[in-house]
Amino acid sequence: MRKLVVLRLFTLKQVNSFRPALEDEVARTVKEISRRANAHQPVNINETALSLSSSMICRFALGKRYDEEDGSEKRRFDRLLEQLQELTLQIFVGDYFPWLGWIDKLCGRVSRLEKGFNDLDTFYEELIEEHLSPNRPESMIGDILDLLIQLREDRSSVVQIDWDHIKGVLMNVFVAGTETSAATITWAMTALIKKPIVLKEVQQEIRTLVENKGNVDEDDIPKLPYFKAVVKETLRLYPPAPLSLPRLTIEACVVDGYQVEPDTIVYVNVWAISRDPDFWENPNEFLPERFLNSSVDFKGQDFGFLPFGSGRRVCPGMALGIAEVEVALANLLYLFDWELPTGMMEEDVDMDSSPGVVTHKKNPLCLMAINYL
Numbered sequence: 001m002r003k004l005v006v007l008r009l010f011t012l013k014q015v016n017s018f019r020p021a022l023e024d025e026v027a028r029t030v031k032e033i034s035r036r037a038n039a040h041q042p043v044n045i046n047e048t049a050l051s052l053s054s055s056m057i058c059r060f061a062l063g064k065r066y067d068e069e070d071g072s073e074k075r076r077f078d079r080l081l082e083q084l085q086e087l088t089l090q091i092f093v094g095d096y097f098p099w100l101g102w103i104d105k106l107c108g109r110v111s112r113l114e115k116g117f118n119d120l121d122t123f124y125e126e127l128i129e130e131h132l133s134p135n136r137p138e139s140m141i142g143d144i145l146d147l148l149i150q151l152r153e154d155r156s157s158v159v160q161i162d163w164d165h166i167k168g169v170l171m172n173v174f175v176a177g178t179e180t181s182a183a184t185i186t187w188a189m190t191a192l193i194k195k196p197i198v199l200k201e202v203q204q205e206i207r208t209l210v211e212n213k214g215n216v217d218e219d220d221i222p223k224l225p226y227f228k229a230v231v232k233e234t235l236r237l238y239p240p241a242p243l244s245l246p247r248l249t250i251e252a253c254v255v256d257g258y259q260v261e262p263d264t265i266v267y268v269n270v271w272a273i274s275r276d277p278d279f280w281e282n283p284n285e286f287l288p289e290r291f292l293n294s295s296v297d298f299k300g301q302d303f304g305f306l307p308f309g310s311g312r313r314v315c316p317g318m319a320l321g322i323a324e325v326e327v328a329l330a331n332l333l334y335l336f337d338w339e340l341p342t343g344m345m346e347e348d349v350d351m352d353s354s355p356g357v358v359t360h361k362k363n364p365l366c367l368m369a370i371n372y373l
Contacts, residue, residue, distance in 0.1 A: 001159070001161065001165060001168075001169065002312075002313075002316065003159075004151060004157070004159060004161070005169060005316050006316045008147060008151060009144055009147055009148070009169075009316075010316050010317055010319065010320060012319065014147075015319050015320050015323060017142060018059070018060045018320065018323075019218060019323075021056065021059035021060060022056060022059075022218075022323065022324065022327055023215070023217060023327065024059075025052060025055050025056045025059060026052070026215075026327055026328050026331050027215065028055075029048060029051070029052045029328070030215075030331055030332075030335055032048075033048065033332070033335075033336060033369050034335075034336075034369075034371055036369060037336065037368075037369040037370055037371050038371070040368070042341055042366040042367065042368055043366065043367055043368070043369050044364050044365070044366050045185070045186050045189050045190075045364070045365040045366070045367060046182075046186050046360065046361060046364045046365060047364065049181075049182040049183075049185040049186045049189075049328075050178070050179075050182040052182070052185075052328055053177070053178045053179075053181040053182040053185075053324065054077070054078065054081060054178045054182075056177075056181075056324055057173065057174060057177040057178050058077070059139075059143075060143060060144055060173075060177070060320070061143060061144040061145055061170065061173050061174070061177070062127060062140070062143060062144075062145055063131075063137065063139040063140035063141070063142075063143035063145075063146065064137070064139060064140065076123075080119060080120060080123055081174060081175075081178060081179075083116050083119065083120075084116075084120070084171070084174065084175055085175075085179065085356055085357070085358070086116075087112075087113060087116045087117075088175070088356070088357045089355065089356055089357070090109055090112075090113065092104045092109055092110075092113075120167075120171065121167065124166075124167040124170055124171075127145060127170070128145070128149070128163065128166070131145050131146055131149055132149070144169075144170075144173060145166070145170065148161070148166045148169060148170075149166070152165075152166060173317070175357075175358075176315070176317060176321075177317060177320070177321065177324075179240070179356075179357075179358035179360070180240035180241065180321060180358055181240075181321055181324045181325050181328075182360070183238070183240045183358050183359060183360050183361070184231075184234060184235065184238070184240050184325045185325055185328055185329055185332075186360065186361050186365060187234050187237070187238035187361060188230065188231065188234040188325075188329055189329075189332070189338070189365060189367070190349060190351065190361060190365050191233075191234060191237065191238075191286045192230070192333075192338075193338060193340060193346065193349060193365070193367060194286070194346045194347075194349050195286055195346075196346065198230070198286070198288060199333075199338070201226060202226055202227050202230050202288075202333060203333050203334070203337075205224055205225075205226045205227055206220075206224060206227060206330055206333055206334045207334060207372070209223055209224060210334055212373065214373065215331055215334075215335075216327065216330040216331050216334050217327070218323060218326075218327055220330070221326050221327070221330060224330065225292060226288060226292065227326075227329075227330060227333075228291075228326070229288035229289065229290075229291035229292050230288045231322075231325060231326060231329065232288070232291045232296075232297070232298060232305075233286055233287065233288040233290065233291060235274075235298055235305075235307040236274045236275075236280075236305055236307070237274065237275070237284075237286060238359065239270045239271055239274055239306075239307040239359075240307065240358050240359060241270065241307075241357060241358055241359070242269070242270055242271035242359050243267045243268070243269060243270065243271070243357075244267060244268040244270055244306070244309055245309075245313075246265050246266065246267055247265070247266045247267075247268070247313070248263060248264070248265060248266070249261070249262055249263065249264045249266055250262060268306070268309075270306050270307060270309075271359075273303070273304060273305075273306060274304070274305060274306075274307070276304060279304035280304065298318075299314075299318070300314045308321075334372070335371070335372050335373060336369040336370060336371060336372055337369070337370040337372055338367045338368070338369060338370075339367065339368045339370065340367065340368070341366060341367070341368055349365070350362075350363055
């Protein structure tokens with residue numbers, strides 16, 4: 001399944017095909033922020049980033065926008081995403097002590113889990129029915145679910161997939177694609193507002209290049225080395241998934257004198273690696289300059305910097321996720337000047353995070369936007 005996803009869903013050609021939807025969603029978000037700027041209303045960066053990210057994933061994976069339809073459908077989708085996050089946080093006693101599994105039933109964890117996944121299964125069934133309909137909208141042609149259905153119908157494929165496989169991939173796309181990008185954008189804006197000098201420098205770089213074009217597109221990003229350094233530094237200090245997904249050892253090994261047996265579940269602490277003082281100078285400081293004239297990258301070859309993992313199990317959606325973050329963040333920095341609400345200072349902005357598989361900023365970052373153009 002992983003091989004199919006990498007070779008068929010997240011190729012460079014496929015990622016590029018999502019570009020119009022990406023730019024359209026960013027433009028819609030910019031329009032809403034501009035409206036708030038004109039009304040002198042604060043912008044909740046947490047909510048804005050999450051809304052943008054979920055809308056983009058809907059366009060990429062499902063070929064539709066929920067907020068164009070009945071508001072109840074949008075609320076339902078958001079509730080399902082929230083439910084997914086809650087389910088992944090649940091700790092089941094029976095996973096560690098099978099003979100005590102009755103405790104999970106007694107506490108209601110099992111029933112909540114079953115209800116959650118029944119809700120999700122119903123949602124996936126509806127999406128599949130929509131895509132199988134001969135009257136489906138043109139926007140659904142070529143989206144991720146459409147490609148998965150084509151893979152199921154391709155009898156020449158080495159691996160035959162069924163509807164459960166497709167639902168599993170969709171769930172991974174929703175969880176990994178929505179939460180991580182939103183968290184990264186929020187942490188980047190948080191770090192920048194606490195470092196006004198860095199904020200001004202990255203804005204100057206973007207505005208000098210783009211001038212009065214009106215927006216930053218993907219073609220501009222490679223010409224912005226300092227901006228790209230800001231994104232890397234954000235991923236280093238605030239990796240969206242601080243613990244990698246679990247791995248399983250295939251043979252005995254010794255790590256720092258500890259004997260690790262085969263079939264041991266292993267978690268890699270990406271957060272600690274990214275702040276290791278033996279690898280990084282001033283590891284807890286937000287210093288994008290460290291990535292200028294440096295070959296260190298997040299693609300899995302530098303083992304002191306692994307926000308997307310490494311090896312055969314590196315994040316398959318890395319290219320799409322980075323495109324989302326870079327285009328969205330670059331336009332926020334290009335089109336708006338950002339200030340703290342009246343009475344707040346940089347030191348008043350907290351860096352507390354909430355628990356979860358993906359680490360979000362715990363308290364909302366609310367900023368005042370000022371239109372630049």
